[in-house]
Amino acid sequence: MAQTRVLALVGSLRSAAVTRQLAETAATVAPEGVEVTIHEGLADVPFYNEDIDGESVPAAAAALRDAVAGVDAVLFVTPEYNGSTSGVLKNAIDWLSRPYGAGALSGKPVAVVSASPSANAAKWALEDTVKAVAIAGGKVAEGGSLSVGGTFGKFGDAHAKDHAETSAEISGVVTALTNATKELVEA
Template identity: 65%
Template sequence: MSQTRVLALVGSLRAGSVNRQLAETATRTAPEGVEVTVYEGLAEVPFYNEDIDVAGTIASVEALRAAAAEADALLLVTPEYNGTIPAVLKNAIDWISRPYGVGAVKDKPVAVISASPSPNGAKWAHEDTVKAIRIAGGSVVEDSSISIGATAEKFGAAHPSEHAEVSGQVADVVAGLAAAAGELVNA
């Protein structure tokens, strides 16, 4: 059995972000045979501009596209900024969707985890992320996506991986994502 590779893209650049910690939880709870890698470097990717989208000219873009292309599935982890998806995550989706119709996200299984301190659980950002990745060509695995609200009360100063229920939910998301990737390989 080959290793299933999942690339996690986090919509918060803050080192102590709960969303980053949820991506780290995914790396820790991944089932045997599944490797989750949290992508580093989204801060270096320029805003999408078709005028500068020339193959091989921007190292940070080439690295992002290569990582997305090599992954069997994508895990998008997003907070909610002003009621929607953070620019850094939307920008990553824009870059990996190009060239349109054949970008690194085309037909790739994708799961979304959203989290925020509000009871809303970043559901608006979650919905916008699902919409953007679908339009970009990704295949959203609906039953392998979660929204987590009230994170400050739920986790306090603890890492989300220490919260048994959430850790289990994240593990289920990764397992479902890996299963969807396996179905595509065996199709």
């Protein structure tokens, strides 16, 4: 199989966000033959509105759809905001779910990683993201979910990739996602 291309969608817009660091970690620890790229531009995607989702889709939404359509798998990385996934990520999923039944996520292998400074590890955000992605047509890879808690204590001022346990866990998620992609090709 040729290079496996994974697109990471990060649910926090903050440049130093732990979720962005986790996506960067995924790119760093990806196995040979796997390329993980972080999608830039989620801040520019307007709120989903069926009135503007027609022949002239907003450029940022069209770019998001094209980016997802052009990869083998998608990695969602979400913080937990008020007990759920971020609005930015939910909005991206809404755009990717359309047109109904044939959106860019339809049948695509996905993985979800959540992160929080709390001991809950953003598990609610993970569950909500998994649910929304599955309804949008994505196929969550077996072993493709991870909740990372206690991020302040784990990482401090260091980058998440420098935390050996977290890097190994992220590597496992990327490997599970890669395996799901290969299984889809072989089916």
